[in-house]
Amino acid sequence: MTIQEGRDKFIQSWGALGTSWGINRTMAQIHALLLISPQSLCAEEVMEALKISRGNANMNLRALMDWGLAFKEFKPGERREFFVAEKDMWQVVRNIILNRKKRELEPTLKVLDELSSVEGEDLETQEFIRVIKDIKLFSNKADSLLDSLTKADPNWLMSSFIKMIK
Amino acid sequence: MTIQEGRDKFIQSWGALGTSWGINRTMAQIHALLLISPQSLCAEEVMEALKISRGNANMNLRALMDWGLAFKEFKPGERREFFVAEKDMWQVVRNIILNRKKRELEPTLKVLDELSSVEGEDLETQEFIRVIKDIKLFSNKADSLLDSLTKADPNWLMSSFIKMIK
DNA sequence: AAATATGTTAAAATTTTTCTAAACGATACG
DNA sequence: CGTATCGTTTAGAAAAATTTTAACATATTT
Known part of the structure; x- marks a missing residue:
């Protein structure tokens, strides 16, 4: 070539x-x-x-x-x-993650908070509340996980994952 | 609401x-x-x-x-x-990662391999080779990191990140 | 067997996203 | 000053992605 x-x-x-x-x-x-x-x-x-x-x-x-x-x-x-x-690949990925977190995850978290105001006893509402709560919990975890990830030293990150596989 | x-x-x-x-x-x-x-x-x-x-x-x-x-x-x-x-959010994210890895990362790795056949001594080529090598290294790491990530137990994952923050 | 209900598919229509062309503003320079 | 160069903006054109429409296949019901 x-x-x-x-x-x-x-x-x-x-x-x-x-x-x-x-x-x-x-x-x-x-x-x-x-x-x-x-x-x-x-x-x-x-x-x-x-x-x-x-x-x-x-x-x-x-x-x-x-x-x-x-x-x-x-x-x-x-x-x-x-x-x-930007030629440092780790930095490239980090910046993409940070941008998308801001553009996507954060607005979603905001909506989920608003949705938490729904109340009711019927099956439909109960399921809705359950799902929203679940997603909120998960998203918050993802949010802080991404924070840590982007702050982490790439070498530390890799070595800790290598340890895990073993 | x-x-x-x-x-x-x-x-x-x-x-x-x-x-x-x-x-x-x-x-x-x-x-x-x-x-x-x-x-x-x-x-x-x-x-x-x-x-x-x-x-x-x-x-x-x-x-x-x-x-x-x-x-x-x-x-x-x-x-x-x-x-x-699929209501398990961790499973949802895991499936999305696995699908996108297959659709995007893997074809990219294949192309990078092909691109490694370029040779030459001029500055342009040298820089090209350097960049491709670098991306390849990074992508392979990302690939195995994503593998581990999707195989990992979500609880282990969170706790290991919580440890990290401290 | 005809009529109905459901699922699948491909072409055409629509919507959304991206790109270009063209106008404009600013700065440099003859 | 007038002209050239370069960056910015935006309306409309072009391209890409998505959706509908409609024809078809298959199974079920009457």
Whole structure:
């Protein structure tokens, strides 16, 4: 496989993977492109490499920064903005988890709290209350588990899991 | 909040959450509906409750079974098929992880292996090789971590994390 | 056997998401 | 100042995902 085929294939695959992770295809492709670029790239270069419009590049680059998956790099004497990827995979995953926790888990917890105000004696209501209570308990655990997970040292994490398997 | 408002709100929220978890809105709504139903429901009842078509109900119910998030229940003397949700939240999450691991992580690992055949001495290629190697290492760790995670006893998991925080 | 009920499937329609084009604002520079 | 470059925004186009419709299969009831 040539380097150009390899780069293309990687960008495609990373894009596909991204879509199932709350990151849209282009956003993930830009991240992939930055990941394998030895130097930082400007918007123009990203547009060119991925054949996307200026607006698309701009929006997704900002989204990437928002997620903590890319950063601006200022070059002296350059008006253009350059971008580099977060290349530490553990940091990438950590940022995705933190973002999604905030966007998904936290609003859900809020709704569950509101739902706890439902009362009643009939079977339907009883089951509803039981399920909500159960999910709430579980979600709170998941919430603090994710907190610990993202704060944990990756080496500690791995070693503790290796211990577990044994 | 009345039970009916509560049920509606829960179904809506669960649907929204689902979309960010690789489970489409309707699929998640059906799961929500089954979750809070004291008894199993037939396709007709699901269609009626969620105002969806027969085809939609059928496809998503089968998708749910495919993910291990719902089951058929056969009732003696009934031609219709009835459905119940997987109600154990830990099991729900575990099944989602296992499904997504298979659908996303495993194909990615395969591509990464193919990409390892790229060779070359120039800077671009060197960086490419470095990044691919790094991601591969990380993904393999993630893969086995997820395996352990899904095999782990939930109580063990929580207690070990609680220990960690301290 | 005809009529009815249930489940399955694929094509068409709809909805949602993403992308582009184009206008605009700001800054640099001739 | 006028022109060029670069970043931002948004309405509408395009693409992708989801849903309905409708035809079909099969089993059950009359």
